[in-house]
Amino acid sequence: MAKKRGNGEGSVYKDSKNNRWVAQATVGINPETGKAKRKSFYGRTRKEAVEKMQKALSEVQAGTYSEPTKETVEAWLNKWIEGRKPHITYNTYIAYYRVINCHINPSIGKVKLKDLKARDIQSLINEKFENGRRDGKGGLSPRMVKYINQTLRTALEQAIKERIIKFNPTDGVELPKSRTEEMQTLSRQEIGNLLKAAEGTQNYNAYMLALGTGLRRGEVLGLQWKDIDFKEKSLTVRRQLTSTENGVKHDLPLKTEKAKRTIFLSDEVIEALKNQKKQQNEHRLLLGEDYQDHDLVFCKADGSPISPRVFLEHFEKHLKDAEVKHIRFHDLRHTFATLSLEKGVPLKTVSEILGHSTISITGDIYSHVTDKMRMKAADTMSGILQEAIK
16 A cells, blocks of 8 residues: 655555545644554545645635544533533533423434534424423423524534534524514502502512512522612622522522623602611511521521522512512513603613613613603604694
8 A cells, every 4th residue: 555645645556455535634633642643545546636635735724623522412411501501500510401401402412413403403493382391281382492593503602612613503503583472561550459469568568679679589698788878878789699509599690791780769769768678677686696698688587598489488478468460570670671661761771770781781671661762752743743833
């Protein structure tokens, strides 16, 4: 088996045993040994083998070369999610884990990563949209299907960065269109009914805070007294509370830098917080040394953090007692934003209070309100022009 070396081709020779041509070239350095990494390219003709080799060498020079891998989608996703675990919240990890193991791996997990095609993912997306519910009662929502695709997309982007695959097959996938859903907000009457149902409890104070500031559930439950300035009538959002695999954590960092913000408070919210402080001091005196002081504004009677699940159970009970339509606690945030915008509070101000990373996010979420505001502005201008031309 005689070897030939063409001009700039590396080693090229005919393998008489298999009756095919072999082209060999260095495609990088083995990180474990520090030695040159040689790769063989095969073809039925000399030209075919050389072309394969030259294509790989061009990719090496351009920095786009990736080693063929036998790793499956399932193996990569499991490796990816465990690698992400230290850098994301426990809730995010659980959400990724469930999507991967309940929806992605059972369908395409055994496919080799290098062989994964857009049509494989499209079949997965279509199946989940049409018949993806685990209880067999139809398909998943467009939002959930998009989350499945986004999880897969993010994991595959990392595979590209590590030169395991060359392109992301999710680029060729068509996603279902989102269904238009009317935002759930409470009317002024419903707000009054809910607060009446919770009167005398610390939940009343928590609802007042959420309705007056638009804080998220985790931000409400993670709030500490040192975050509140009664003199300046303000609070600073610095942390959040969430459930973790080790229980409830109340000092977890916020997801984005913009989520850390200072919010000025109305007199009604200040009064609710003062009442909360008074109730808590009574519990502290009653329990003495048994009181667990975590400086939390909202906590159990003994001072320990409240489970988000238990907090929501109380919220749902108060909704039922108030005979108010069922909403999520997060919809109190929507109620705050919607009523603020309708009252003329600038979109930028509402965006900053909510802690959105960009004003465009706020505009997209509350486009139905801003449309009304633009119509109102047009009517106002119409009145001015009518007066001017008289």
